[in-house]
Amino acid sequence: MSGTPPRLILEGLTKSFGTYRAVDAVTLALEPGEFFCLLGPSGCGKSTLLRLIAGFERPTAGRIRLGGQDLTELPPHRRPVNMMFQSYALFPHMSVARNIGYGLKGMGKAAISARVAELLRLVRLDAFGDRRPETLSGGQRQRVALARALAREPKLLLLDEPLGALDRGLREETQGELRAVQRRLGTAFVVVTHDPEEAMMLADRIGVMEAGRLVQIGPPAELYRRPANRYVAGLLGDVNLIPGRLGPDEAGEGRSVETAHGPVRGILTSAMPEGAAVIVAVRPEDLVLGTAGLPATVTETTFLGDRVRRTLRLPDGSILRASGRPTDGDGPPGSEAHAGFAAEAAAILPA
Ligand SMILES: Nc1ncnc2c1ncn2[C@@H]1O[C@H](COP(=O)(O)OP(=O)(O)OP(=O)(O)O)[C@@H](O)[C@H]1O
Ligand SMILES: [Mg+2]
Incomplete structure (x- = not known):
């Protein structure tokens, strides 16, 4: 050349x-x-x-x-x-x-x-x-x-x-x-x-x-x-989409979003006014079951060797998917859990 x-x-x-x-x-x-x-x-x-x-x-x-x-x-x-x-x-x-x-x-x-x-x-x-x-x-x-x-x-x-x-x-x-x-x-x-x-x-x-x-x-x-x-979120892989309203711009990492199930935090991907209808996008591998986060019911746990795929139901009936390493804490279907994620792992998109 x-x-x-x-x-x-x-x-x-x-x-x-x-x-x-x-x-x-x-x-x-x-x-x-x-x-x-x-x-x-x-x-x-x-x-x-x-x-x-x-x-x-x-x-x-x-x-x-x-x-x-x-x-x-x-x-x-x-x-x-x-x-x-x-x-x-x-x-x-x-x-x-x-x-x-x-x-x-x-x-x-x-x-x-x-x-x-x-x-x-x-x-x-x-x-x-x-x-x-x-x-x-x-x-x-x-x-x-x-x-x-x-x-x-x-x-x-x-x-x-x-x-x-x-x-x-x-x-x-x-x-x-x-x-x-x-x-x-x-x-x-x-x-x-x-x-x-x-x-x-x-x-x-x-x-x-x-x-x-x-x-x-x-x-x-x-x-x-x-x-x-x-559209881009869903095109590149499996993603959980949680609707909500954008919270005020206060201290802390990312921005808060008020969902039907409680507040969560994520990173804004474009400028939007407080109160705007938004969607919080979280990949299944970033959703962690623990004691903090959205209250959910585990409806299904599928063992896939290197990872476990979990299906969760929120109180309004909507479904979340989580995937991660198998843990001893995986309860039977119907057990209660909290689905949490780091603010850094969640993208706040326009609804
Ligand atoms: N010569 C043409 N006259 C009229 N419409 C056309 C012409 N060439 C393309 N189009 C239209 O423009 C749009 C885009 O076509 P294009 O071939 O660029 O799509 P593509 O993204 O390459 O799709 P694919 O993945 O199926 O190859 C289509 O709706 C097609 O029907
Ligand atoms: Mg083509």
Whole structure:
């Protein structure tokens, strides 16, 4: 790679199809060498956003810049960006090596074979150059497609559900490969997925999309522990949601919330006025049974070896889930307990 590593900047990027906004005012600055995952449900605009960055769609509004260069009006082939599509079709009649070298046609023969050999090493398929794609496993084909997408040294690689076609075991293995290749190259990757665990495993930062908008951007742990809303909270894992009203801003860690079952404390994730309707989000692993907290009845205890999953019922009938290490104190179903949590472990979200 030469020169200063580029930074991708999206400013108010919008794409409407008729009156429908598939991508709605997306603003994002991607760091050089960053592994960024776009996470969101089917139809939320992930592929459309990638197609805008690659130049296959013209934005209705907004700008795209990469390393100081404005790409907004450039056709796809003039952008230092490559895209690996949701279905990465390899040419079946060509060898793996020719598939990978396909985009390098302008270069000399020797230069092409040197570059192809380098790419085969990168994706750990050194011995597979002469094979036809149909003789490869799904994971190996995926790596050929990745090598092909990287052949022309894009400054930014966009990957649309690159692991979507793989079954579970292969998928986990290939996640590790993808991350390792990206680290070795230092090329910025934007990877679309609708699998939250995959996004958390791969990404430096995740952008959660909902109905065309980027609703939260941050490192995986931040999104998991400090989700901006209940959609993000539920997307990244199991979560308890306890409704209440925001208490006054007084001394002590976090803010108090008055719930139907008594006061609790949590961390505010956005500015809200006292008395606002809020939801306290607590992960099951942060809910602790003891003598302090919300009074509850244990309705079920499931032993899972390394941990125990407990189902609790609050006096109004709502259910909480707690998971943690097995303890001797686990009473039989129907026993009374208190469900507590550290203020630091609870996020206060707008209701
Ligand atoms: N060319 C088009 N014309 C009209 N509507 C379109 C067009 N392309 C996409 N859309 C609509 O825009 C929305 C977003 O589509 P997009 O393909 O970006 O979703 P996605 O997040 O990639 O979904 P998936 O996870 O299913 O791939 C959808 O409602 C889709 O129907
Ligand atoms: Mg898509």
